[in-house]
Amino acid sequence: MSEVKKMDEKIPTRVLPGFMELLPAEQIVFDRIKNTIAEVYQRYGFAPLDTPVIERAEVLLAKAGGETEKQIYQFTKGDNELALRFDLTVPLARYVSEHVNDLVFPFRRSHIAKVYRGERSQKGRYREFYQADIDIIGDGSLSLMNDAEIPSVIYDVFSKLNIGAFVIRISNRKLIGGLLESLETGNMSVGVIQTIDKLEKIGQNEVHGILVELGVPDNTIREIFTFTDIKGTPEDVLNALRNLCIENELFQTGIKELEEVTHYLKVLGVPPDCYAIDLTIARGLDYYTGTVYETILREHSELGSICSGGRYDNLAEKYTKRKLPGVGISIGLTRLFSQLKDIGLIELGAATPTKALVVPLVADMAIPLEIATTLREAGIAAEVYFEDVKMKNKLAYANKLGIPFVILVGEDEIASGEFAVKNMETGEQVLLTKADIPAHIKSAIM
């Protein structure tokens, strides 16, 4: 008896916590977003790349550290210490180092793929998630113009995604770096920058408290807040920065770079309400050395940045002696999708790519198949409903999946050569010959 019970026991099929799994209608929207991003990336000349999900552990550990290192999925297979990539930047660094002699620089690559972080499971945090990255890597040097063009890629992506008004926030790490240099904060700088990065999240009072704890002198904190308080149009901000009269080379370079980047944004046609200089963004990582970007949805700034990145001086120092400066951005696609779903910005449509369902009312499938073939040849996704069920259930199949057109094929239709093509949304039904069906459906769905 217990034997029988055991055989009947089924293995749990729930997806692991922290992993996203979508139903078909959701997946179709997700893929549409992913494809839109991929298309924009390609239009700017970024070559699509694909690297292994599994890397040597030492490759990943060289660039990880702190929290990230704890999150890495590591394991042994045979003699190899392996790990799953936790971002797409470290694999890029390895790839460029490995293939440096086969690549043409500046190297523009896009990569849209899954990465893995064994984080503590919590809402909105994923252990497997898509990142959609672009980077431009120079050999030895890289023009600042690349920094200027990146926001126009961001603008194109989010305009096409049509998820509401957004603002690309831009700053330059040389400004805060130069300011702290001029204030002689010395080795506190990293801590100070990471604290400033929290300004929007925790507010000025809390940031003040942390800076005091870090041992930052009162007058220095005042200077920092004078700097982060600067707001206004790009012109206003740039003027205010100049008026600070900070005689530090790094700081002055920061102003010049920011000026050039925002100047060309205008040239590139990014509307003024879609970008802003925001001196509070610093991008926590000490990895960035120049321009930095964040992107927020105007009506949903609580989501935080949905697209971030910046300029870095050296991509791959752990792997190669070549100096490879770069600039890039990353969209956390899985998280973005989940957030958009939560705030009701994901509108679900059909649960299938099928645009036309051929419903046979006869046993011989020859004519139904011919109609489906004609549709497919015309580029219209089509299927034949083969199962032997009641008419009602065949139409229910089309309705549940959201298939927009149904074509009925009965004895009468075959005899007359004209088939009833039903628009499932409007209920409108027309009689058409096989040859006329594709054009009719195409005009409605495209």
Place this chain on the structure above:
Amino acid sequence: MSEVKKMDEKIPTRVLPGFMELLPAEQIVFDRIKNTIAEVYQRYGFAPLDTPVIERAEVLLAKAGGETEKQIYQFTKGDNELALRFDLTVPLARYVSEHVNDLVFPFRRSHIAKVYRGERSQKGRYREFYQADIDIIGDGSLSLMNDAEIPSVIYDVFSKLNIGAFVIRISNRKLIGGLLESLETGNMSVGVIQTIDKLEKIGQNEVHGILVELGVPDNTIREIFTFTDIKGTPEDVLNALRNLCIENELFQTGIKELEEVTHYLKVLGVPPDCYAIDLTIARGLDYYTGTVYETILREHSELGSICSGGRYDNLAEKYTKRKLPGVGISIGLTRLFSQLKDIGLIELGAATPTKALVVPLVADMAIPLEIATTLREAGIAAEVYFEDVKMKNKLAYANKLGIPFVILVGEDEIASGEFAVKNMETGEQVLLTKADIPAHIKSAIM
């Protein structure tokens, strides 16, 4: 001194053995193949799915076994025993079981993604590889017409991939099953079927030897070879099968199913030289219960099957009590690509999606950026060459990447409003206004 040396040591960047990593020009061809398959799958109404790469180990182990089990990448994270999927069918079984109440049946899904097998490393075997699968899953039952339509999907895929003549080999597991039943081979059947599956690879003599070793009686072996020797057109083979006069229900059902499948292949317009009944194929796995498919390249049968699959009675018995019959196929994309490359069937083109490179001969990037924006808005992938290098090097960049058009923007061009658009292949150069450039390039590349 040793400290300095250590700091200079670089981490090895070579990709792990058994993992494929492509250069941009190869990746572009790979992606084109992948996208062609995806498009055909969608045109037949298969909804694209995406499931986690990481599954609970128990989910995968329930369906693995033997060799496969040893190959699974397994590891522990926190309290969880995890594993990387080794195919896309087991995740499908779990997915359908989990979401059975949210899906509409027959459920048609496509899935093109990476799977993992820690195989012994050898040429042509990958540890990470793409599979491109479709399956149609019925709830309780599933019409045989689905089996009939699958080869037309295969035909569409390989016609569009344009990699030479191919043959879809079709058989039905009920035939060999019924034959062995009628010959009362009893529990030797699985071994016998697996042996027959090797006929093409090792020849009749060796198969004979193994069958003798398995203890199959001589007259039974003769009957088996009489069966597997049947060749000819589908009509010939079906007639010969009927003429064997084997009074076994399973066998007779096999004939009827094969007859219907091949009948509808004709209706679907699959040319006669693109398919054949081949009674030697059995698909090793005891998983298949009816129609089975293999696909070979006519000129390169040494590659083995490049697309295989079949009908199964019950997808997910380990996970659910629902009976879920299905039929599907799988293309081992990574292996196929690697093989096509080896035999010279992969023709490399550009190493970038960029169709037009704007080359500024001036410092102000305003006009070059405007031209690039105009091109992108017209759907043409474009980039501006921003780096400050010699003219020769700018053109070398276009040449090395295989960018078909270069647009020169100098003082004279800006003054006259006409820009030199150079076809990099023909060397032809024309002067065009900004507005006329997109149409000129479009007509050449599309």
